[in-house]
Amino acid sequence: MSTDFRKSTVYQIYPKSFCDTNKDGLGDLRGVIKKLDYMKELGVDYIWLTPFFVSPQNDNGYDVEDYYNIDPRYGTMEDVEELIAEGKKRGIGLMFDMVFNHVSTRHEWFRKAMEGDPYYKDFFFFRKGKDDGAPPTNWESKFGGNAWEYVEKFDEYYLHLFDVTQADLNWDNENVRREIQKIVRFWMDKGVRGFRFDVVNLISKGVFEDDQTGDGRKYYTDGPNIHKYLKELHDMTFGTDAEILTVGEMSSTSIENCYQYAGADTGELSMVFSFHHLKVDFMGNEKWVLVPADFAKLKKIIFEWQTKMAEHNAWNAVFWCNHDQPRVVSRFGDEGRYWKESAKMLGTVIHCLRGTPYVYQGEEIGMTNTDFAEISQFKDVESLNHYEILQNKGLSASDALRIVQIHSRDNGRTPMQWDDSAYAGFTSADSKKPWIGVNGNYPRVNAASQLADPDSIFRYYQKLIALRKEVDVIAFGDIEPLAESHPSVFAYRRTYEGHELIVAANFYGRECSWKSAPDLSGFKKLIGNYSEGSVPYNGKWTLKPYETQVWYK
């Protein structure tokens, strides 16, 4: 395991969909333990697990009822302790997912607030409505509808930026911040080696005013005390252990704020997830539409974050996939004819960037979007809400379904495809049905067949992860964008102590040529996704469909 996070790779697990060991159709912690050797084989340094704390599961665990105990559906505290210990034996550190912007309305704090206890009411945002009884502001919940819920017995509303069962915590209350520090220290004492902080740039709310031009996000995103609260959390908890890796999930953030969040010397976090590059198939901020991915924009955004974060000595988490995103091979690649080539190409582009790469379960075997044909197969609260909202706006049921099929978070949540046995080996044949449907392509797309194939996507990811450890320019180098205005090539140069790396990728299913490519004399090819790709010469480079090549000097 590398404790230098610049050489590390993180593997993300959504436990509910990873591996089920007790036949109830839900993935569990013993399933993660069972598969540790698989992750070891891949070569990752950390595993980030999405939440498995006690929760009613309205948002699959992002609605936490008790941060100190394990939801019995996932396992027990003994399982967690064993997982941490078994990970350690294999040189893999465990990262837990801390959801501190909100708690489940079943959390003790919220229940006491609802009993009228003023100490706990101040843990949340209870506010009077407008004179006409309307909610305090016109802000929208990220999952659809107004962000305030009326409580009759107080004649007040409480704020929920996400589901109505996820009440926002009032970080301006010092007692809230102290409780949160206690939780982080509790898990540090158990041996947890990293934390991912859910939507952590939304914790500092500003003024409560109507948003005349948007959905309200400008009032609470990167809010007034955000840096103060993060520095305090750092100083009181993980800041005491320099080896703990932290990553903040930054919703609709600005790059200027991220210089601070993830600066080398700012005393906040190790790195940030930002999402601007994953909105290139949205219309502005509107996700529930169908528009083709804008490749020029994708390059522009990634290059801007790469170069500016480097200029400010700040660090990015680099990724295509997580449990909230569609599968990248379906999104920016080709899940049909060039499935393997495009999956490898997309992996290369991310893994050679300046930042810490994150691999989301199944990405390393090229898992694709779901094949769900009916709305009843979808489980995610966000998808189901927006399916209704789209129809209320006048769309037909089939048009609404088409949008959900493309954008649903459930695309990333179907069971991990381990082998070609029943239920893809996620659970056993005599188990209860998995909580969400298995993708029908599992006989072709699965881990077992790829472990047996030296040319598989899995073996290719394994090589990318190893290269980051072996080749310093990948971990430490500066970055310079290349081919910036080329319509189909994504290319960049990395440099470090006299060494150079050139990465080039064709993002399309047509052969293309890159005319002003750099001179490669003295370089050797490090990795590529075609066995006999054309060797560039005289500054002209021909790239086959979805071809990628990486050259090193």
Ligand code: TEU
């Ligand atoms: O996500 C935050 C978030 O804003 C996105 O999931 C967002 O809902 C989606 O991209 C909008 O289209 C985090 C978690 O990753 C997510 O799973 C949780 O549902 C959410 O916070 C609430 O805790």
Ligand code: CA
């Ligand atoms: Ca189970």
